[in-house]
Amino acid sequence: HSNREMWFQDFFPPNMCPINAKANTFYGIMFDAGSTGTRIHIYTFVQKSPENLPEVEGEIFESVKPGLSAYADQPEKGAETVKALLDMAIDAVPPHLWKKTPVVLKATAGLRLLSEEKAQALLSEVKEVFEESPFLVPEDSVGIMDGSHEGILAWITVNFLTGQLSGQNQQTVGILDLGGASTQITFLPRFEETLKETPEDFLTSFEMFNSTYKLYTHSYLGFGLKAARLATLGALNMEVVDGQMFRSSCLPKQLEAEWHFGGVKYQYGGNKEGETGFKPCYLEVLKVVKGKLHQPDEIRRSSFYAFSYYYDRAADINLIDFERGGVLEVRNFERKAKEVCDNMERYNSASPFLCMDLTYITALLKEGFGFRDNTILKVRKTIDKESKQHRDKLDFGCYLLPAAVSGHDLLTCDTAMDFSISENAEKVNCNSPGTLFSWDWSQSRTWTKDT
C-alpha cells in the first residue's frame, strides 16, 4: 500500500490560481466519464478581493450518452464526443483565460471494465483532444479514477453538504451510489468491531479539517445496474456469438430486443414458455449477488443516503418525489418489485427492465449488503434542502471539484452557489501559488489494522 497518496492533486490542478487580483474570474473544466454517459462541468470562480478566497459563481453542465466505453473499438469517435462537449467551454470561457483554464477527465467503471489496451486507447485519444484545445492540460489530466476514491469523494460531498463535517456533534451518514457499471458503499464505522471484521482494503483513513476519518469504502465492479442486467442474463464477460439470445424470467414473456453496452450488442428476451414474475426473477438475480459482497454488521442499524440509479428507479415508479427525492425503507423497493414483476403487462409502457432493475436493487440491498427490511434510505438526486439550514456552518469550498468527479449532481449551480469558500479554509489560499484546491490529504492511506 502506498502510504502517501497524493491523488487529490489530480482534481486540484495548481494552476487554477488567478495570476493577480484584478483577473478575478477564473474557470475550471471537469469531465465525469461514467459508464452510461460523459458529463462536462464548467465552473466559474470569482475572487472578490486578494485576501478573500475564491467563490463559486456558476456552473455550466452538459452531458452526452452513451459513455466513452461504448466506443471501445472506435476510440477516435469516443474522443469526438468529448470534443463536442469541450467546444461548449470554448464559448463559455473568455479567450484570454483559455490558457489558464485546466481541463480534467476522470473515467469510472465503464473504462475499468474494458481491457487495459482499449481503455488506454480511449484515454489517449481524449488526451489528444485536450492537447489540441486551447486549455491548460495538467499532467495526469486524463485517467481512470480509483473506485475507492469515487466512494470517498461522494461521502465527503454528501456529508459536507449536509453539514456533518463542521462543528461538534458530527453524525455523518453513509452513502450508496449505484452507477451503471459499479456500485459504491461508504460510511464511517462507529464500532471497533466493524474495523476488526473488515478486510483491510475496505478501509481508508485520511485527515480533513483537523480530524482523522477512517472510512469503510468499497466499489464493486460489475455490480452497477447495467452490468447487473448482463450478469442476470448470463451475458456479462461472455464472448457473445451472433444470434445468441439471453433470456430471463425478469423480462416480459414476449419481449425480444437488442441492447448495446460497452460496445457490445446483446440480444435478449423473456421466457417465452417458462416462468416469469418476481419469484423466479429474484432467484435469478440472487445468483448475481449472493455471497459476493462484504456485509458489515453495523449498516443494518444505520441509515444511508442513496442516489444515482437508486434515485432514478425509485422516481420512475413514484416511490419518491421527482424533485425532492424521499425517504424509503428497503422493503419499499421489494414491494414495488413484486408489483411490477407480477404484473408486467400493466407496466409495459415503462422500460422492459423495470422488473429486473427493482428486483436487483432489492437483492443487492438485502442479500448483497445485508440491509434489513426496515433500513432507512434517504433517496436523493441532489443535496440542497438539508444544507441550507447549516449554511453558516459551511465554511469549506473545496468540495466542489471532488464532488464533480464523484459524478453526482450534488453541486450544480443551485447548490454550489449556496456555498462560498471562507475563513476556515485556510489551506485554500490563492496567494501562495500551487495551493489552491489542495488540502492536506497526505495522511490519506489504506488503513492498517493494529495487530
Ligand SMILES: O=c1[nH]cnc2c1ncn2[C@@H]1O[C@H](COP(=O)(O)OP(=O)(O)O)[C@@H](O)[C@H]1O
Ligand atoms: O451529474 C450527475 N448528476 C446526477 N446523477 C448523475 C450524474 N452523473 C451520473 N449520474 C447518475 O449516475 C447513474 C449512471 O452512472 P454512471 O454512468 O456514472 O456509471 P458508473 O458510475 O458506473 O461509471 C445514473 O443514475 C445517473 O443519473
Ligand SMILES: [Ca+2]
Ligand atoms: Ca458515476
